Amino acid sequence: MRNIVTIMAAAVLSFAGVTGEGHHADHPHWGYKGKEGPAHWGDIAPEFRLCKEGVNQSPIDMNRFIEAELPKLKVYYAGNARSVVNNGHTIKVETMGKDEVVVDGIPFNLKQFHFHTPSENKLKGEHFPMEAHFVHQSDGGDYLVIALMFVEGKHNKALQKMLNDLSPKVGEKHQLKEMFNPGELFPKKLDYYRFAGSFTTPPCTEGVRWIVIKQPVEASKEQIGLMHEIMGDNNRPVQPLKARCILK
Template sequence: MKKSLIPIALACASISLLPSFSSAEDTLHWSYAGHEGPEYWGSLSPEFQTCKTGKNQSPIDIESAIESALPELTFLYTKAATEALNNGHTVQVNFPAGNTLVIEELTYELKQFHFHTPSENKLEGQSFPLEAHFVHADAEGNLAVVAQFFHEGDANVALTDLLKNVPDETNPTITISHALEAKTLLNTDNGYYRFSGSLTTPPCTEGVQWLVMKEPMTASAEQISQLGEAMHQPNSRPTQPLNDRVVLK
């Protein structure tokens, strides 16, 4: 896959879930329910108009993916996270510099990962109880998001320390007792799906490269419930029309 095949043009100021960047989210309130919920995002502010008018929006229902010789994803994660926060929309784990994703000659740095319950993306109509989004940015601010599904099953060891003291509105920023390595929450054994999409939160900026792992991981019912309670609500945007996009696998 050559660089020209990755249509990403996202300015750093538009990255809504990275706390080190400014965005319209800082001053404009939105939610996952009621009159500030997803169906109204595009009307809440001119800055959010793409949520309503965009043609390459995320999440999607991954159906009829086309077989393709996708390049290998090289995860060079060497720095563990020690900080987690609850930003009112999700539980988010921030990472220091030094963790990179390489796709052929393109290098993206891991900034953070966060959770959605239930999953935002679907697979052939199937929803999962939990999904994690690993947000990467290159030097120009272009984004690549790696998505990992979780189904209910055995407890996830990597989540155990995070959930011992999960951040909430009374303690929004915590120090993780044992440093968390991002690679322990990714299953890269069976390939991935790729498509062009958007941020799944306002301002819904397009031009984000999505890489969805095919193989789910497990988390216990208790772990999924604990994350859901910390976020106080389902925090998933409904799936969006695929339009003319192609999903590769």
């Protein structure tokens, strides 16, 4: 009986992981170092199997492209970032209201966004110092992640609204005193790369539409440094491209 309870608890948590990419620091444990690190994710729990057996895994090194006439990215964000938490895997911001992106004629609604230091996806072999993932889901249950790369430069005002209420303590979620439209983080030009991939955290679910905005945005060295101090290196190593194409 005890086993059944344990398995059910794991299943519930893995579902939470699917909807909230990196949502829970609880059972089953995974991390970025040692025996709980990315090389072992596929062996930690049966429901993490795709982390080692998947063939469309993320992140990737974007180093081989196909020229395409990609349609203009339509971002209709009308909601707000409302809370911030260090969940032990990432700094995650929860949103409220209607933040929609339409891709392939399908509306996807923003669920949350979070950060990785350094970047998870690479461009021609190079990391960026930080990457943000805007996780969207369609009514049909499909996922779309928009990735935004950060470079060191000017102080980032929108990012600071989040940092002002960020506690470094794991699990200590704070409401934002100054809520902001998540689109404030985006650059003006929304040209992008596109490919198919997965979540970059267990259970490494595949069938995720990935869009990486080409133009990086700036944040100060102090801002990126603080986030790196809190999260540590939370980037999964790049995964084989296999049969995939990267459209640009």
